[in-house]
Amino acid sequence: MNNVTIKDIARELNVSTATVSRVLNQSGYASLEVKRQVLAAAKKMNYQPNAIARSLKKHQTKTIGVILPDISNPYFMKISKGLEDVVYESGYHLIFSSGNDNPEKENEMLKVLFEKRVDAIVLAPSGENDELIHKIKNTGIPVILVDRQLSNEAVGLDYVTEDNFEGAYQLTSYLLEQGHKQIGVVNGPLSISTGFERYEGFRSAIKRYNIEVDHKYIYHGDYTQEAGYKAAKYFFDLAEKPTAILSFNNRMTFGVLLELAERGLSNYEHLDIASYGETEATIFLKAPKIITLHHSSYEMGARVGEILMEKLVKNKEESVNEKPKQHTIYTQKSTIWQESDLKS
Structure with missing residues (x-):
């Protein structure tokens, strides 16, 4: 049977939909025998919870939208890894898209993520969608900038960047x-x-x-x-x-x-x-000499994740009104190094 609902299980057992809902959502009272019958019927009928309906009821989807200039760039991959490692522990999942530094595409993706009711948005902005970003933020959806800032500082967003x-x-x-x-x-x-x-x-x-x-x-x-x-x-x-x-x-x-x-x-x-x-090509070079400044990309992503987790446990009003968290990850001078003895 496909698309089995709570109503189908209730009809099968001749009980109320409220009873089935309490058992499946583990909320409210139901006798041990009723629980056994509901769970057995759900398994037999291959019942799958409706994630969309559940998210509407709870006002959360456990998803975070991420818009980066180029998700194939190893730099942004490491940012994403740091972010995912933090939020996954709290049951959140990431939805990725590449903005390609194209303001029109970025605008479209922001609207899509907003319509999909993501719980938060992480963005490395192109610099030309300040008004839309501000509107989304004011609905109570946390928007955190990573790697880059907006030209309009009055928007007052959280951000994590390098120096x-x-x-x-x-x-x-x-x-x-x-x-x-x-x-x-x-x-x-x-x-x-x-x-x-x-x-x-x-x-x-x-x-x-x-x-x-x-x-x-x-x-x-x-x-x-x-x-x-x-x-x-x-x-x-x-x-x-x-x-x-x-x-x-x-x-x-x-x-x-x-x-x-x-x-x-x-x-x-x-x-x-x-x-x-860093660029991976340097490992194949003997000359010319490459001097590289290493990014703190994983640390940036992890810090964004920490800020998000702090925000998502608060209500929307607090998220809108609280003072933005603005963090700069400082680059250490010791991270400059030379590729003077690399294999050809």
């Missing part, structure tokens, strides 16, 4: 200390908080060394492999080529390496590459 300014400052300072003055910078979009903050960290570092920004060595990409590929092609078609490349995203770093591979890596043995975030 992007400090990380970019460290990487830039390292290259400058090695004597580099012509540094090709592959940055993300300035409309996204990480792109703006990392670029400001770069600018602050070169200002400290009394160097002016040479805009011919600045390439604003979109955090994709293709952007890194195009940036490297642009830099090495210049008459005066950079002596180092500073990439502010692991995917763009991989694109840079692809372009260099096509040109012949042996031609760039003296080129330094600094990457904000």
